[in-house]
Amino acid sequence: VNYAGPIADGEFDLRAQPVRTNRSTQHWWVELLQNEQVAATATGVFASRRQTWSSVEARFPEVPxxxxxxxxxxxxxxxxxxxxxxxxxxxxxxxxxxxxPPQDSASTLWIRDEPPRPLDFVSLLAISDAFFPRIFVRRPLWTPIGTVSFTTYFHADATTLDAAGDAAVLGVARAHQFRNGYFDQSAEVWAATGALLATSHQIVYYKE
Structure with a gap:
């Protein structure tokens, strides 16, 4: 998702069109409009996954x-x-x-919907963007900010999400650099069983 401007509370229109599809993948282009102006654009890539050799290099943290x-x-x-x-x-x-103030922006937390609801792709997408902006963790000072671009990658299928139920998932987030009005922010979302569910990355503007 790329934000072209602020999105106000209220009605909006979505225009979605397939760019290219075949038997295994779909590529979509989406625009969000308010007052006949584009407020955000997005791309969605969907694929049918086949059984292959698999390995997870990221490690589930040891946490209470x-x-x-x-x-x-x-x-x-x-x-x-x-x-x-x-x-x-x-x-x-x-x-x-x-x-x-802390010397880095890393956060580790358990998070779940309130009220509780079974995890699905919509709630997983929202949770992947539910981390506080890293600049507020690294430097406890209110600063005007806004996400410029945000991407989430799903690493789980529906069966894995069903197994997670409505239990809390573990989130890990950190920034890599704050520089000249922009910082990045990466995150991992894990099931309590240790399955990696999603990763996300975004670039954020801050004003001084």
Missing amino acids: QAATLPRYPNVGRAQWTQCYDMRFVQGEMQFSAPAP
Whole structure:
């Protein structure tokens, strides 16, 4: 998804067209319009996967169980945070904390929909974008920001998502660099069983 401008609360129109399709893949182009102006564009690539040799190089972190961690307070936070139960292992936002700011932007947390719902591709996509902007973790200072481009890759099929049920999933996020008004942000989303469900990457604008 590429954001051409702010998306306001209210109605919008979507225009989707297939660019090319065949027996194993589909390529789609999508535009989101408000007031007859393009506010965002997106591409979607879909494929039928066949059984092949497979290996996961990323490693599931060693973390406490979600039930042993306190729920992150979302009072006074953005409205979308009310949709999630977040339990941080590390890297939560601490704007009022007297401690010195952290030396990196890494966060690890358990997260699930609130109220709970079985995991599907729509909720997994939303969760992959439910990490606080990394600049707020690295530097506890309110700064105007906006996502410029955001991509999610699904690594799980429907059977894997069904097995995850409505349990919390584990999220890991970090930035690689903050420079001249832009930073990147990468994330992994894992099932509690250790299955890698999705990865995401985005570039974010910040103003100073």
